[in-house]
Amino acid sequence: MTRGELMELAFQAGLATDDLVMPNGFAEYCRRLERFAALVAAAEREACASLCESLGGMSSNWHAESIRARGKA
Numbered sequence: 001m002t003r004g005e006l007m008e009l010a011f012q013a014g015l016a017t018d019d020l021v022m023p024n025g026f027a028e029y030c031r032r033l034e035r036f037a038a039l040v041a042a043a044e045r046e047a048c049a050s051l052c053e054s055l056g057g058m059s060s061n062w063h064a065e066s067i068r069a070r071g072k073a
Helices: 003-013 025-055 060-072
Strands: none
Touching: 003 025, 025 060
């Protein structure tokens, strides 16, 4: 997800406005928001990968590792 896409979602969610004022500035807010989004995405990937592993079967580990690999690209 690009910074622009992330900020658009933040605006839609009401987390950011054009007149947002923070002690450390808008750039710091963006960095924190990007970090939060990355943590949420990582948690969701891990939940999906764990679900794949729990299903068993020949390809479950391959699918789980493929999901985890998305966070390393």
